[in-house]
Amino acid sequence: MAAISLTFAVFLVSLLSAEAEYQFQGVHGVLENGNRCVCKMQFSEWEFPVEKFEQLQGLSQNCVKSLEERKLEATFAEYKIPEFQAQIQNLSSQLLPFEAMYKQQLYHPLNFWTVRWELKRLSSEIAKTQSVPSSNTDLLLKVSTEMLDARLNVKNLQQHDKQNLLSMKDYLKIMKNRLESFSVYGKLHIGNCSGGILRNISEPVLAQLNPYGTSYHYGGWGMDSMPGSPQLYWVVALLSSNIYGNAIRTYTSYKNFLTAKSNIDISVKSSYTTPNAIQGPGVVVYNQSLYYNCYNTGQMCRFDMATKAITNVLLPDAGFNNKFPYCYYDCYGHTDMDFSVDENGIWVIYATEKNYGNVVFSKIDSISLVVLQTWKTKLFKKAVTNTFVICGVLYATRYISDTEEEIFYMYDTVTNQEAKNLNIRFVKYSPRVANIHYNPVDRKLYVYNGGYMVAYELLFY
Template identity: 75%
Template sequence: MFPRGLSIAVRMAVISLIFAVFLVSASTLLSAEVEHQYREVHGVLENGNRCVCKMQFSEWEFPVERFEQLQDLSQNCTKSLEERKSEMLDAHLNVKNLQQYDKQNLLFMKGHLKKMKNQLESFSVYGNLHIGNCSGGILRNISEPVLAQVNPYGTSYHYGGWGMDSMPGSPRHYWVMALLSSNIYGNVVRTYNSYKDFLTAKSNIDISVKTSYTTANAIQGPGVVVYNNSLYYNCYNSGQMCRFNIATKGITNVVLPNAGYNNKFPYCYYDCYGHTDMDFSVDENGIWVIYATENNYGNIVLSKIDSISLAVLQTWKTKLFKKAVTNAFVVCGVLYATRYVSNTEEEIFYMYDTITNQEAKNLNIRFVKYSPNVANIHYNPVDRKLYIFNGGYMIAYELLFY
């Protein structure tokens, strides 16, 4: 290995130098391995058994451009958050100023938001589900009055009912019934053979139901309706239903089982409406009676009745206390109830679907009225209008559905 003639000392020095170089090389390789231990280098076989490795050092370099982009994004986000924070503080100050200096607008906004909330809740409960048994669906809104005039007896007669015959296919005869004795009793129904006669208050026919206000089968309370030329009402001083045939003058009376009467369960939300224990209503399915019973704890009971015999065909019990509403009516098998909002505004707030047994108390459908007193509300399936006897005024409205 070494040339001849070299001394042992020289040879030992050379060996020491080679060993030192080996240690330095090994140390350098180990350091590089540690530094790049997370780097992966993939090789491929070329020209037989020769392994070729391509190393892209650019991938290991610090991503300066990307870092600058992230730094800019962070700064922009921080700026945006600061702007949103500033907007929220401004809104907070605006609300405080409204509360302190402009309470009227604040209350208006509160009412508006409440109305929107109720409408959204109604949508969340029902969505596009089919309500009732008509194609119209759930009641959405009520128009401004399309007809309004004082009843023929004068505004001092606050209790009664009016409308058009509710039987599909019947002649479009109009009728008015006002309670002429103590706002409780009546015995006459006034009829008109045409809409023109009704508007002009001409050619009316007064038909006596009984000769006396306070006698058996006389009219008690304003919850009346005309269907197929017959007047339906609560018989005087009893828990009976009466049907008066306007053509023949014949009367049919039948007890309504367990129904309260004589002001046991009247409508009573804002002010009690005397002798409204029984309330008759008509829809596309026929005639109904709305009342309350002790067995249902004074809550509203709705019964479908036979239009001729007055026999109860089917009954539904709701959880709505009858004295907690102003009035009620039926549309497409759905019971709707109203409550007082102000002297000039009423609200339909409740519905009960007899098809699905679903109920809701957040409809929030408001309409204009002329007086605090709402004595009679009923729907007519012939023209799809709502008829109201309101403080002596006769008012009609269009109904809008979803």
């Protein structure tokens, strides 16, 4: 309103100036026909300054419009600045646990991925706001400075991570040289099978709800992974606590499994208080035996479904009872110990304090459960959703969205080399992925996904 009043005042001053220029003209009358006074006037001297009025009117409208635009721009900046400050404060709070983890050498570069992405997006928004004229220049400059400080903090933390970042940099250099030595990527030998490296995953070839109902979100399922063994489909669903299980349901044919008929329920242990009960969803069946983490211990268990005998052996240094669970999207309870099968036999995947919480995986004897050989990675276990082994190559997944998962990592036991840029994505039915394992018999991937049993075809180079 003040801007319009000022413009109107200028307009009045201009009109008064125009009036002052013409109003003091003397006009004298002359008597004609004896009774009539006639005045002769020069109207050209009294013409209203229309052109000046139009110019002034246009100037007034432009001025008002400009002031309104500036007001909107200032409002936009004032609205965005508190939002930027809140986001920067949130990012700063996210860095605090990383600093603590750095002191204990327990973090991994993957932890910084989300923060770096948010910082980049926020920097872009601040740059757009700074390009708009505003009376809040000083405040915007302060926000921009805070933004720069946050980015420097992330950069400094990563630079001090000598074990992970520098070794990864060296590895990528080696990997690049290896890839460049082959004209066709498919000729690169990965693992100890002729199948090569995993290239892609199909759409689900099977998806159905587990036989126990929608409340059973944690468990595992699949087909007996022993080549040459009788066809046997199995399902293990953890009880309502999502911690332990005490039974396995089996089907002697694919048809029976699909129609949920002629199933056989086998009790592992009637009480979860015994150490031989099932703990966690990281289970697998190999040669008619169920492999799992023994309840409330750091032991591996093997349950022979034919004889009902249970073998239990301590897994050296392995974390248990949620010490090192899978945690990328949200922590998956009691996933400290995860079993997998490939063409070479059975594996167990876990983490240890000695390896700073990073993934360790061991080849074990299928009967005695004795550890045959162990590999230590630099992949932080709490930075992944799940893992599995194919042809002696460990693969790891991470959360992308509620309907999409990504295989992003591999470790080759033949060359002891790692890669973290696979970018193989596949669809899922629920955010939570409790169990993933590969079956060398049909070369499918079996996933227990939020209570759904899903299978995928695999494609290799």
